[in-house]
Amino acid sequence: MKIKDIRASLHTTSIEIPLLEGRVSGYGREEQKLFVVCEVETDEGITGIGLTGHFLAHSVVAALEKHFLPVVRDMDPRDLEAIHQRVFAKLNPRAMTGTVSMALSCLDIALWDIQGKHAGRSVAQLLGAARDHAPAYVTFGFPQYDREQLAEAARLHVRNGFSALKSVVAVDKGGWREDAARVRVIREAVGDDVDIMIDANYLFNPVEAKMLCRAIEDCNITWFEEPLQQNDARALADLRRSTRIPLAAGQMEGHRWRLRELVEKQAVDILQPNVTYCGGYTEARKAAHLAQTYNMPIANGGGWPLFNMHMMAGLMNGWIVEWHLGMVSVGESIFVDPPRPENGVIRIPDAPGLGLTVDRDGLKETRVEG
């Protein structure tokens, strides 16, 4: 089997946020409204689909079609180590991240889809089939909510079957004090039996993060995700020593050496390689295996649940999928009847590869010219 073509395209969608009027463009943030889809064709008629997120999306499309295709054309899509080796040698000999990592992620996901379809196995099975399902948490705590809406939305998602909820912090005008009040509102709304996670998306400095941790130590937070600017591993390790709240990070790290740094520096309790950003399943699996040797779980941050669910189900230290409402709406727009969690659990589809059927009309409707 040989890779014959890569077609990459730029897309956008809008989302409805529960309790808020109207739709929000992109998936909640202006700079995040684009995503990239690539389809890889083989000489045997099997096609795979890949996807990556939003940053510098135009450059990812160009990278895939103009730089990656000439490098991987005619290679066997199952020869993943050979393909990654070649891409690193020809396109990324200085181990950069960013566009090159996102393009590689998009391609690699499509190659695993092809490999699964060829073998008649799901990607989760190819990864090792630790489970046929994964629990999911809902990222619900949008900054647009006031405190009352936050409480109401939290209760709504628990009624819908979720027992784990994540809210953003570090976005409120009131600083860490307002964040602490919002966390308390959520805990009071859902009681003690629901997991609560918070995510600062790299926005705090170490002092602000310590103040927030100290203020909510008694709220039994399951993890604090990417609290610090630049995912600074040294500062994360310092924060981790100063709080009982587990720390999680890694969703945007572009290859295994960046993820290794978080493990090596004892900067996190939970590692978060995301297949749509770190180099696909081939690279994320390496980071996940590294985490296994330190008895660390991996969890999904950075969304794209329909792709990361295979990691969480397939690997023995896979934990929980992020049901990120914005990215869920993307899945609903471009796939026919995609998997959805029931009572907070996602079942891996029986269909081979990613188990997703492309909705051709949806793909066309979401398309924007690059």
Ligand SMILES: [Mg+2]
């Ligand atoms: Mg995150």
